[in-house]
Amino acid sequence: MAKDATKPVILWFRKDLRLDDNQALTAAHRSGRPIIPLYIREPAAAGTGPLGAAQAWWLHHSLEALDRSLRKRHGRLVLASGEALEVLCALIKESGAEAVFWNRRYDPSGTSIDIRIKHQLEKQAIEAKSFGDQLLHEPSRLMTGNGTPYRVYTPFWRALEGAGEPEPPLDAPAKLRPTSQLPKSERLDCWKLPPMKPDWAGDFTDLWTPGEDGAHEKLRAFVENALEGYKENRDYPARPATSMLSPHLALGEISPARIWDATRGLSQRVPAADIVHFRKEIAWREFSYHLIFHFPRLASANWNDRFDGFEWRNDSGDFEAWRRGMTGYPIVDAGMRQLWRHGWMHNRVRMIVASFLIKDLMVDWRRGEAWFRDTLVDADPANNAASWQWVAGSGADASPFFRIFNPVLQGEKFDPDGGYVRTYVPELRELGAKYIHRPFEAPKTILDEAGITLGQTYPKPIVDHANARNRALAAYNATRDAA
Ligand code: FAD
Numbered sequence: 001m002a003k004d005a006t007k008p009v010i011l012w013f014r015k016d017l018r019l020d021d022n023q024a025l026t027a028a029h030r031s032g033r034p035i036i037p038l039y040i041r042e043p044a045a046a047g048t049g050p051l052g053a054a055q056a057w058w059l060h061h062s063l064e065a066l067d068r069s070l071r072k073r074h075g076r077l078v079l080a081s082g083e084a085l086e087v088l089c090a091l092i093k094e095s096g097a098e099a100v101f102w103n104r105r106y107d108p109s110g111t112s113i114d115i116r117i118k119h120q121l122e123k124q125a126i127e128a129k130s131f132g133d134q135l136l137h138e139p140s141r142l143m144t145g146n147g148t149p150y151r152v153y154t155p156f157w158r159a160l161e162g163a164g165e166p167e168p169p170l171d172a173p174a175k176l177r178p179t180s181q182l183p184k185s186e187r188l189d190c191w192k193l194p195p196m197k198p199d200w201a202g203d204f205t206d207l208w209t210p211g212e213d214g215a216h217e218k219l220r221a222f223v224e225n226a227l228e229g230y231k232e233n234r235d236y237p238a239r240p241a242t243s244m245l246s247p248h249l250a251l252g253e254i255s256p257a258r259i260w261d262a263t264r265g266l267s268q269r270v271p272a273a274d275i276v277h278f279r280k281e282i283a284w285r286e287f288s289y290h291l292i293f294h295f296p297r298l299a300s301a302n303w304n305d306r307f308d309g310f311e312w313r314n315d316s317g318d319f320e321a322w323r324r325g326m327t328g329y330p331i332v333d334a335g336m337r338q339l340w341r342h343g344w345m346h347n348r349v350r351m352i353v354a355s356f357l358i359k360d361l362m363v364d365w366r367r368g369e370a371w372f373r374d375t376l377v378d379a380d381p382a383n384n385a386a387s388w389q390w391v392a393g394s395g396a397d398a399s400p401f402f403r404i405f406n407p408v409l410q411g412e413k414f415d416p417d418g419g420y421v422r423t424y425v426p427e428l429r430e431l432g433a434k435y436i437h438r439p440f441e442a443p444k445t446i447l448d449e450a451g452i453t454l455g456q457t458y459p460k461p462i463v464d465h466a467n468a469r470n471r472a473l474a475a476y477n478a479t480r481d482a483a
Pocket of ligand 1: 234242243244245246247249250281282283284285288345346347348350351354372376378379380381383384385387388391
């Protein structure tokens with residue numbers, strides 16, 4: 001049935017808070033119909049948990065930025081809270097809209113909500129159209145020769161490479177056709193997304209500018225200054241060597257196709273190895289989504305159920321010391337404090353702190369995953385769960401459990417002069433490189449000179465790594481023998 005060109009389309013923004021390279025927006029715009037841009041604050045999603053506090057801060061600023069961009073194009077963002085289907089039905093009734101367009105999400109709860117909504121809207125003869133633009137390739141498209149999903153990254157990467165270049169990104173429309181009367185919107189400040197008292201997000205703006213302009217600036221700076229050398233430098237947390245695009249990607253302020261496109265045509269200036277390595281990281285994100293789409297239980301259960309019998313210690317004192325960055329292992333503490341301060345942590349350090357929690361402290365990876373979800377500005381249902389399970393050894397194509405990071409050696413290898421530790425653990429600032437990752441081995445005179453009293457100004461290690469390693473391996477072997 002031909003649609004009435006005067007009846008609006010509801011453009012439902014979710015994890016695609018951008019106008020650039022937005023498939024649903026472009027389709028709505030090209031339909032020639034007036035557009036109602038909508039964001040719904042949905043109740044906490046089962047399976048992927050509630051919106052974390054750090055990402056709530058980000059969301060607030062991102063929605064403000066999106067509204068500003070829409071206003072420049074004669075639009076305005078409508079905000080509403082509630083079950084998505086109820087909100088959409090009420091808005092359809094109020095506005096006379098005959099269509100709802102959105103970009104797909106792939107996490108288990110999002111997918112099931114969207115399938116139900118599509119079905120219900122179509123029953124009411126409302127056009128419900130979904131588009132793919134959160135990923136480079138639809139997870140249902142890239143499959144093995146047997147038609148089954150990939151479980152191992154390398155063949156997945158080969159398939160992704162073999163699928164050809166992604167479609168070129170779409171520019172944002174210069175102007176939108178607004179509705180004659182925009183529906184009433186809730187007020188963003190009434191949602192109380194950012195923290196108030198205390199304002200623990202005060203330092204976030206040192207690093208972050210939420211919104212798509214901030215995302216494009218991060219991409220530009222990365223391609224200009226850090227893509228060359230990325231393969232080597234990306235493992236060193238003190239170097240400004242990675243793109244820091246993850247929070248922008250998590251809320252869809254930039255599309256992976258736009259990022260991919262920015263790495264084209266650079267071969268004169270940037271070694272191919274750096275470009276390929278960066279693209280491979282973008283492909284790890286795709287792989288996480290591929291996994292969570294095909295194996296939704298990955299979000300909260302051991303992908304490899306042999307780990308179900310693992311005897312976690314789950315000591316709450318240990319967990320608290322880890323969360324606060326007070327374990328006595330400087331690289332772990334620096335990472336956990338970077339997380340408090342900036343809502344983000346370097347990838348190498350994420351692996352170290354996760355290994356320490358799971359293996360040295362034997363705390364269930366799900367507790368770490370939940371803490372990251374609450375504190376990371378880039379908290380992502382697919383990347384977070386898949387990465388925690390990767391470290392735990394319970395995930396797809398995971399690092400084997402017996403590969404246990406030594407936090408001292410990791411620190412010495414990837415933060416050799418201790419610059420990263422000194423930035424986030426100020427009480428160790430005066431300690432030289434020799435002992436910065438092992439203050440518990442420093443002679444008293446050196447500690448005195450650096451103003452450090454172990455157990456008072458900085459904690460003694462909460463576990464002995466060598467003993468903790470043996471304990472973890474024994475627990476792992478017991479689980480394996482029982483299986
Ligand atoms: P860059 O090195 O510039 O990489 C570019 C992009 O590629 C990233 O923005 C990200 O989208 C993707 N990417 C990079 N590394 C990985 C990886 N190892 N796995 C999947 N995708 C990757 N990433 C999140 O986006 N959200 C999370 O909640 C999250 N939780 C994690 C938890 C643990 C325990 C670990 C070990 C890793 C986690 N990661 C997560 C992956 C990774 O640490 C971050 O994506 C990366 O540090 C983001 O920094 P960047 O944007 O500067 O990365």
